[in-house]
Amino acid sequence: MAELPMGGVFYFSSVASTNEVALRLSEEGVDDFTLVIADCQTNGRGRSGRRWFTYPGTGLALSLVLRPKEIHDPESLSFIPRYTGLGALAVCHVLKEHYSLEARLKWPNDVLINNKKCCGILVEAQWSGERLSGVVLGMGINLAAEAVPSMQELRMEATSVELALNEPVDRLDFLRRFLSQVLQWRSELHQDSFLQAWESDLAFLGQKVLVFADDKLRNKGECYLTGWITGLKRDGALKIKKINGEETVIHNGEIIQVVGK
Numbered sequence: 001m002a003e004l005p006m007g008g009v010f011y012f013s014s015v016a017s018t019n020e021v022a023l024r025l026s027e028e029g030v031d032d033f034t035l036v037i038a039d040c041q042t043n044g045r046g047r048s049g050r051r052w053f054t055y056p057g058t059g060l061a062l063s064l065v066l067r068p069k070e071i072h073d074p075e076s077l078s079f080i081p082r083y084t085g086l087g088a089l090a091v092c093h094v095l096k097e098h099y100s101l102e103a104r105l106k107w108p109n110d111v112l113i114n115n116k117k118c119c120g121i122l123v124e125a126q127w128s129g130e131r132l133s134g135v136v137l138g139m140g141i142n143l144a145a146e147a148v149p150s151m152q153e154l155r156m157e158a159t160s161v162e163l164a165l166n167e168p169v170d171r172l173d174f175l176r177r178f179l180s181q182v183l184q185w186r187s188e189l190h191q192d193s194f195l196q197a198w199e200s201d202l203a204f205l206g207q208k209v210l211v212f213a214d215d216k217l218r219n220k221g222e223c224y225l226t227g228w229i230t231g232l233k234r235d236g237a238l239k240i241k242k243i244n245g246e247e248t249v250i251h252n253g254e255i256i257q258v259v260g261k
Contacts, residue, residue, distance in 0.1 A: 033064065044140055060143060062175070088119075089181070091103070093185075114159065116157045139178075198236070206229065227248070238255070
């Protein structure tokens, strides 16, 4: 990674959460594009309080400290959700361009291979008063077959890059390619081209989905909206065309594809 403009690299053989470490380092003033990475992550945080465990030697558990250049621009605050898209686009394009795998971005924060989850993303913003001081982009990527949890632990079917390829994957090579993609897409973060790329790789675009407010209601089968995904708003919110033809916007929630309808 010598050719990459890293702000710093912090490696741990085992850590509870790379995001927690990255947030602390960000508060201490580390430079932009500082990487926190661990071979094993025992209590990684996911969206809505979920947990992500990374077994030793099986995947990538990492967090990037980013210093948005537009932190003094009020409009830039509405673009914070785009950092989730940044991580997803970077993984998706590594998978497509270097491994010939057809990956899709499941809104709001997952990457799928063959409709199976291989990557989860958690973005956490950091503030100094009302000023955005930094963004931590947390990623958990299943590379080896052993990275996939047991079915009892899963909310949706999962896979790994190795299982999809049927051959081993070099973790350091994947990491270098991922970081390069982050740099490339970050340069377009505030442009329409970024949103268009995110939207074009969106899973279930044009397809019927169920939308759930949270995991508790999902477990009960109580969705609050059914409709068709039509795209994304500029801030990364999901556009849904309801059964009655009206369009609505979803900022939070969980979606499930309606198969065969």
